Amino acid sequence: MASTPRTQAITGAEAVRRSLEGDRSDWRSMGFHGLLVTLLVLTLGVLAWLLSVVFVNGVPVLAERGVDFLTSPLAAQPDEAGVGQAIAGSLWLMVFVAVISFPLGIGAAVYLEEYARDSWFTRFVNTVVRNLAGVPSIVYGLLGLAIFVVALGDIVGPGSASGRSLIAGGLTMAILVLPIVIITSAEALRAVPGSIREAAFGVGATRWEVVRSHVLPYAAPGIFTGTILSMARAFGETAPLVLVGAVIGGFNVQYDNIVETLQGRYTALPTTVYDWARKPPSFEGNVYAAIVVLIVVLLLVNALAIYLRNRFERRW
Amino acid sequence: MTVRTEQGSAADAGTEAPEGPTIRVMATQELDEAEQIAPAAGGQRAGMEFADDDVVFELDDLSCFYGSFRAVRDITLEVPRNKITAIIGPSGCGKSTLLRSFNRMNDLVDSAHISGRILYHGVDLYADGVDPVEVRRRIGMVFQKPNPFPKSIYDNVAFGPRVAGYRGNMDELVERSLRRAAIWDEVKDKLKSPGTALSGGQQQRLCIARAIAVEPDVILMDEPCSALDPIATLKIEELMRELKQNYTIVIVTHNMQQAARASDYTAFLTMGDDRAGYLVEMAATQELFTRPTNRLTEDYITGRFG
Amino acid sequence: MTATPHTPRRLAVSDLQGSAARRRRELGVRLLFLGAASLSIVISLLIILSLAGEAWTFISQVDPALLFERGWFPRRDLYSLQTIVAGTLTVAGIGMLVAAPLGLGAAVYLSEYASPRVRRTVKPILEILAGIPSVVLGYFALRVISPTIVDQVCPGTTEGFNMAAAGIGVGILITPLIASVAEDAMYAVPRSLREASYGLGARKRTTSLRIVVPAAISGIVAALILGLSRGIGETMVVSIAAGATGGSLFSVNPCEPGQTMTAAMTALATGSDQVRGATLAFPSLFFVGLLLFAFTLVLNLVADRFVRRVRIRY
Numbered sequence: 062m063a064s065t066p067r068t069q070a071i072t073g074a075e076a077v078r079r080s081l082e083g084d085r086s087d088w089r090s091m092g093f094h095g096l097l098v099t100l101l102v103l104t105l106g107v108l109a110w111l112l113s114v115v116f117v118n119g120v121p122v123l124a125e126r127g128v129d130f131l132t133s134p135l136a137a138q139p140d141e142a143g144v145g146q147a148i149a150g151s152l153w154l155m156v157f158v159a160v161i162s163f164p165l166g167i168g169a170a171v172y173l174e175e176y177a178r179d180s181w182f183t184r185f186v187n188t189v190v191r192n193l194a195g196v197p198s199i200v201y202g203l204l205g206l207a208i209f210v211v212a213l214g215d216i217v218g219p220g221s222a223s224g225r226s227l228i229a230g231g232l233t234m235a236i237l238v239l240p241i242v243i244i245t246s247a248e249a250l251r252a253v254p255g256s257i258r259e260a261a262f263g264v265g266a267t268r269w270e271v272v273r274s275h276v277l278p279y280a281a282p283g284i285f286t287g288t289i290l291s292m293a294r295a296f297g298e299t300a301p302l303v304l305v306g307a308v309i310g311g312f313n314v315q316y317d318n319i320v321e322t323l324q325g326r327y328t329a330l331p332t333t334v335y336d337w338a339r340k341p342p343s344f345e346g347n348v349y350a351a352i353v354v355l356i357v358v359l360l361l362v363n364a365l366a367i368y369l370r371n372r373f374e375r376r377w
Numbered sequence: 378m379t380v381r382t383e384q385g386s387a388a389d390a391g392t393e394a395p396e397g398p399t400i401r402v403m404a405t406q407e408l409d410e411a412e413q414i415a416p417a418a419g420g421q422r423a424g425m426e427f428a429d430d431d432v433v434f435e436l437d438d439l440s441c442f443y444g445s446f447r448a449v450r451d452i453t454l455e456v457p458r459n460k461i462t463a464i465i466g467p468s469g470c471g472k473s474t475l476l477r478s479f480n481r482m483n484d485l486v487d488s489a490h491i492s493g494r495i496l497y498h499g500v501d502l503y504a505d506g507v508d509p510v511e512v513r514r515r516i517g518m519v520f521q522k523p524n525p526f527p528k529s530i531y532d533n534v535a536f537g538p539r540v541a542g543y544r545g546n547m548d549e550l551v552e553r554s555l556r557r558a559a560i561w562d563e564v565k566d567k568l569k570s571p572g573t574a575l576s577g578g579q580q581q582r583l584c585i586a587r588a589i590a591v592e593p594d595v596i597l598m599d600e601p602c603s604a605l606d607p608i609a610t611l612k613i614e615e616l617m618r619e620l621k622q623n624y625t626i627v628i629v630t631h632n633m634q635q636a637a638r639a640s641d642y643t644a645f646l647t648m649g650d651d652r653a654g655y656l657v658e659m660a661a662t663q664e665l666f667t668r669p670t671n672r673l674t675e676d677y678i679t680g681r682f683g
Numbered sequence: 684m685t686a687t688p689h690t691p692r693r694l695a696v697s698d699l700q701g702s703a704a705r706r707r708r709e710l711g712v713r714l715l716f717l718g719a720a721s722l723s724i725v726i727s728l729l730i731i732l733s734l735a736g737e738a739w740t741f742i743s744q745v746d747p748a749l750l751f752e753r754g755w756f757p758r759r760d761l762y763s764l765q766t767i768v769a770g771t772l773t774v775a776g777i778g779m780l781v782a783a784p785l786g787l788g789a790a791v792y793l794s795e796y797a798s799p800r801v802r803r804t805v806k807p808i809l810e811i812l813a814g815i816p817s818v819v820l821g822y823f824a825l826r827v828i829s830p831t832i833v834d835q836v837c838p839g840t841t842e843g844f845n846m847a848a849a850g851i852g853v854g855i856l857i858t859p860l861i862a863s864v865a866e867d868a869m870y871a872v873p874r875s876l877r878e879a880s881y882g883l884g885a886r887k888r889t890t891s892l893r894i895v896v897p898a899a900i901s902g903i904v905a906a907l908i909l910g911l912s913r914g915i916g917e918t919m920v921v922s923i924a925a926g927a928t929g930g931s932l933f934s935v936n937p938c939e940p941g942q943t944m945t946a947a948m949t950a951l952a953t954g955s956d957q958v959r960g961a962t963l964a965f966p967s968l969f970f971v972g973l974l975l976f977a978f979t980l981v982l983n984l985v986a987d988r989f990v991r992r993v994r995i996r997y
Contacts, residue, residue: 100788168719197916207733264537265514297816300918508701
């Protein structure tokens, strides 16, 4: 039994013995298993390495400068520069994303899943959306540059901003995020069991009544999670903002009212990291500190999404 | 339940004398291939007719298609009011499709369409101008697998009336519906609890209450007991007998005994060679099960096929 | 809603018309949602149009000879496309060399070997890795990977800027993407296939490699293509770590700095002045963007086909 040639069919008892013994009886299997574990550990290890470098270098700077770091504007000297403007800018951008892309994205998903008949148009739109989600983010930056900054520059950012305004940045980010919102919302809608819709139609409800009273409430947790996660993704995006003119360097203008703020220059947290990353090594501490802030925000948002999903899943 | 075949005499009571060749029932030994029954084509009516006052549905050569596939062929029959009409037949012969054409539920499938007519109190259900939403309010449906909404029992029942614009006392309406569905006593203390927390049989009665709440005229039932245990099934059958006083009931079932127990009239469908379902015979239930006029019917109810 | 009495025998169509107001509202709602859906088409058109216009300006006016000169130096009117394409492919290639084994290894392990508890712990961690912004990886590549890893392999790098570091950074970035798409594909292989294999006496290694992987191959290929596409479109890691902001000579030596399409675009857009009109630098930005869009579009469409094949099988 022990020397059964590998090329021969394995009889029943031997098969059972082999599978019961698992990997231990075979060097190659153990090697393979070991290889896989190594690869996985490497992957996780890189993450751990990255996080440790970031936090080891960043936290002391934060500890030392405290709230000052979080509120100071950009400046030429590293110990004066802070991420205050960056955080404000990023938050504004998130407002744009939420206000524009969430209703549009969820609405488009509702149409595609609930209203559209299976036609070439519907299939075409689905393909387009899927492909838009795969377009590199920098291309969205180009779109924003061409349309909002150049073409609509005078409306969007008159005066010294020459189009490179918060509005341009916000609209660009909203468009970037839109396909993702559509896809995640559509998935959440598809997960609603057909029997619920059937029952609602059966008592004489119109399609909107069915969607509003039954489909959307059921899909809401999934939709929420998707939108929050897409917002997290937008928060970390840099390339498009660089192209549409988020400030690199520094700016010290104070804006008096909302309109001016929206039409004026701005910066964001990831672009600030990018900017400082290219500065001389004296800025290194700042870079790490800013990265810490960025990562902490992202972790919090992701945790929020997961918490909400668990809380609202399977209420009934 | 026994089936007797009478030699040489055509079945009569409850069946309209057909214009075409008379269908004769023979003792099984004498029947040969040539006398096997052809489908109801060429003007031969296998359905039933009732007095004008008593007709709720009138089907006129109704065929149901999914795209180019014909699922149900040339059905002509009438459904009487305040009675329980059962539709029986082997699986896959289009019974559910037929039932769903009564309340335009098939509209929800993109490729579905019909030819022929189905009249409801004289109105062509598929005429221009007819709103399927209103049709479904008047012709309610209970489904095979109980599907209460993931909402409270109260909201389950109240949803239909709300969207239909009911302005009266909702509490009363909910209670009335739950009473009529014989479930009020079991749920009156927990109207706010989820409908999905009930047992299978209770869920189905809740679905019946939900259907009743919009005050329909007809209740369609698509194999309502197939997912339930025998005790729950009997309860539903009892309920049906009460309900028919106020509503017209059409029930699809593949459980012959249920049809024999619970219905007043029975229509037997089977699948033809083209895979389309067609009406073989319709008669008062007693008649159909004791003196079927068609060989296929007899074969089905004695279990020789299906 | 009035109770339908059981006495009238005949109705008219008007009785079954329902509420006109309700129907109007339905139509309005439907149009609203249709508008939202159509917007996605509009956006695609806008992308293509905005790129095409300026790209045409560039390609129609540029001296063809300049396109193949050795070097991408837009401020000096040198637009060697092959330089930046070579740079992109070098970085993406190194990225795939890193990400493919890591990602596929993790995928096979999670799908075939890991216990449910391990899966539950590791998958969220991979998602965290996926959520790390590219600027962070770029800085990490420049300040940490370059000195510790690349320096060992490459002799004397220029201030730490080199394509290898950028490539490794990109690789780390796309590993979670490859891992998750490949793992989904493998996990979707029906248990019955595996059980049949075990029943014949095969071990896990054999089953995984000979049964599961081939069955999921469409999804695995799709994962790799998507990873490549993402790697090609990646901007920030290369902008920070690969150097060559002013332009570069043609190079496929990973130890040297290099310019990718995406980094070139960033450099053009953040130029000290908005170069417009006089030189072709501004239109060149759009031309490169169009090229990038075309590359990734083709890759994504191909990957889509592969994913579709997986779905059809099961």
